[in-house]
Amino acid sequence: MHHFDYRGDELYCEDVPLAEIARAVGTPTYIYSHATLERHYRVFDEALAGQRHLICYSVKANSSLAILRTLFALGAGADIVSRGELHRVLLAGGDPAKVVFSGVGKREDELEAALRAGILAFNVESHGELLAIDRVAGRLGVRAPVSLRVNPDVDAQTHPYISTGLKKNKFGISADAAREEYRLARSLAHVTVVGIDCHIGSQLTRTAPFSDAIARVAELARELCADGVELKLLDVGGGLGIPYRDDGEAPPSPAEYGQAIRDAVAPFAGLDLTVVCEPGRVIVGNAGVLLTRVLYLKEGGEKNFTIVDAAMNDLIRPAFYDSYHAIRAVRRDAAAAVWTTDVVGPICETGDFLARDRELQCVPPGELLAVMSAGAYGFTMASNYNTRPRPAEVLVRGDRFAVIRRRETLDDLVRGEELPDLLAPRG
Numbered sequence: 001m002h003h004f005d006y007r008g009d010e011l012y013c014e015d016v017p018l019a020e021i022a023r024a025v026g027t028p029t030y031i032y033s034h035a036t037l038e039r040h041y042r043v044f045d046e047a048l049a050g051q052r053h054l055i056c057y058s059v060k061a062n063s064s065l066a067i068l069r070t071l072f073a074l075g076a077g078a079d080i081v082s083r084g085e086l087h088r089v090l091l092a093g094g095d096p097a098k099v100v101f102s103g104v105g106k107r108e109d110e111l112e113a114a115l116r117a118g119i120l121a122f123n124v125e126s127h128g129e130l131l132a133i134d135r136v137a138g139r140l141g142v143r144a145p146v147s148l149r150v151n152p153d154v155d156a157q158t159h160p161y162i163s164t165g166l167k168k169n170k171f172g173i174s175a176d177a178a179r180e181e182y183r184l185a186r187s188l189a190h191v192t193v194v195g196i197d198c199h200i201g202s203q204l205t206r207t208a209p210f211s212d213a214i215a216r217v218a219e220l221a222r223e224l225c226a227d228g229v230e231l232k233l234l235d236v237g238g239g240l241g242i243p244y245r246d247d248g249e250a251p252p253s254p255a256e257y258g259q260a261i262r263d264a265v266a267p268f269a270g271l272d273l274t275v276v277c278e279p280g281r282v283i284v285g286n287a288g289v290l291l292t293r294v295l296y297l298k299e300g301g302e303k304n305f306t307i308v309d310a311a312m313n314d315l316i317r318p319a320f321y322d323s324y325h326a327i328r329a330v331r332r333d334a335a336a337a338v339w340t341t342d343v344v345g346p347i348c349e350t351g352d353f354l355a356r357d358r359e360l361q362c363v364p365p366g367e368l369l370a371v372m373s374a375g376a377y378g379f380t381m382a383s384n385y386n387t388r389p390r391p392a393e394v395l396v397r398g399d400r401f402a403v404i405r406r407r408e409t410l411d412d413l414v415r416g417e418e419l420p421d422l423l424a425p426r427g
């Protein structure tokens with residue numbers, strides 16, 4: 001469910017025509033719907049009603065301050081993976097006591113910043129990291145709250161690049177090793193064990209892998225509790241998939257997902273755990289589109305190409321994962337020809353496409369297309385490749401809209417660069 005719909009033949013975000021935003025802000029531009037964000041958060045929250053839980057929104061999906069502020073106002077905490085994300089969370093008014101810190105490669109300066117901020121838990125991914133956390137906490141004279149990220153060896157059945165819960169993946173600690181590491185953690189002077197964590201992958205379209213993973217981790221939690229470890233948090237990660245196609249594709253609903261979590265946790269009711277969830281995509285994915293303008297049409301050869309002003313540097317998902325994003329004409333025209341076209345950007349790579357062999361209304365140069373479901377892993381994965389400024393971002397709320405990040409300028413593109421003296425000819 002989202003709030004990008006046609007009124008007559010014009011595509012709107014809530015009560016604002018997308019064409020009006022293009023006139024005011026230009027293209028390419030990411031556009032987010034405030035009502036959709038709110039709705040997604042509430043539906044997810046309600047799906048876990050009856051189970052004590054904390055939603056730690058996964059910042060990597062979309063880390064714009066205004067998006068974070070919107071979710072924090074609804075009560076969200078945050079799942080972070082870097083010091084930069086912590087900085088954003090604090091700037092946006094997030095509560096550090098609702099922050100979990102994941103990731104296999106946390107540097108000591110990052111550990112220190114998170115300890116100083118007073119986060120809820122570190123999701124520890126290795127033996128070495130556990131020792132590093134103890135060391136840094138000792139230096140600061142504090143105790144670090146830790147959960148161990150257990151790799152449950154479950155196949156998430158998603159794209160291999162975003163599957164994280166198999167033994168062969170770099171993530172987490174195997175269940176066997178975790179027992180050992182928990183013993184170690186309990187013996188360390190500057191660490192307090194607070195929970196157990198897992199995350200098996202992203203864009204999951206079935207509930208069974210979640211249920212399997214949670215059941216395995218909850219079983220281990222029970223063993224640990226029997227051993228006297230006081231676990232308070234059961235972090236089940238993120239990963240719930242969203243529909244990307246307009247063809248009725250239906251990944252599990254948040255309600256089904258919530259039920260799967262409740263069912264998996266039910267046998268452990270005596271443990272009095274707070275379930276921590278780290279959803280990213282399911283909150284923001286369908287709350288955003290990438291608005292782009294058609295530059296040229298190339299037709300008649302083996303293929304038809306619609307060349308637009310957005311490219312793989314703006315939205316890398318199609319190039320990187322061969323992922324599908326629905327594309328809509330901003331001005332729908334029932335009388336226009338429909339053709340099969342690749343929608344491609346200006347970047348000098350054959351991999352620079354937003355859609356391939358897509359049946360689409362033939363939209364002439366100067367007109368607009370909306371690349372749908374681009375709210376998650378869109379802007380956050382954007383780059384300056386081909387020295388292209390990253391797009392502007394706009395948030396719509398009802399009949400109002402605001403630029404939440406201005407388009408980068410030519411100055412932004414060379415910020416921080418130097419032409420040092422050593423380049424001068426030797427004289």
Ligand code: LLP
Binds near residue numbers: 079
């Ligand atoms: N927690 C952890 C530890 C994660 O690694 C991730 C995502 C999440 C939570 C949030 O997962 P979500 O609910 O958004 O599925 N760039 C890829 C997705 C990478 C996901 C990385 N980790 C894409 O565009 O599909």
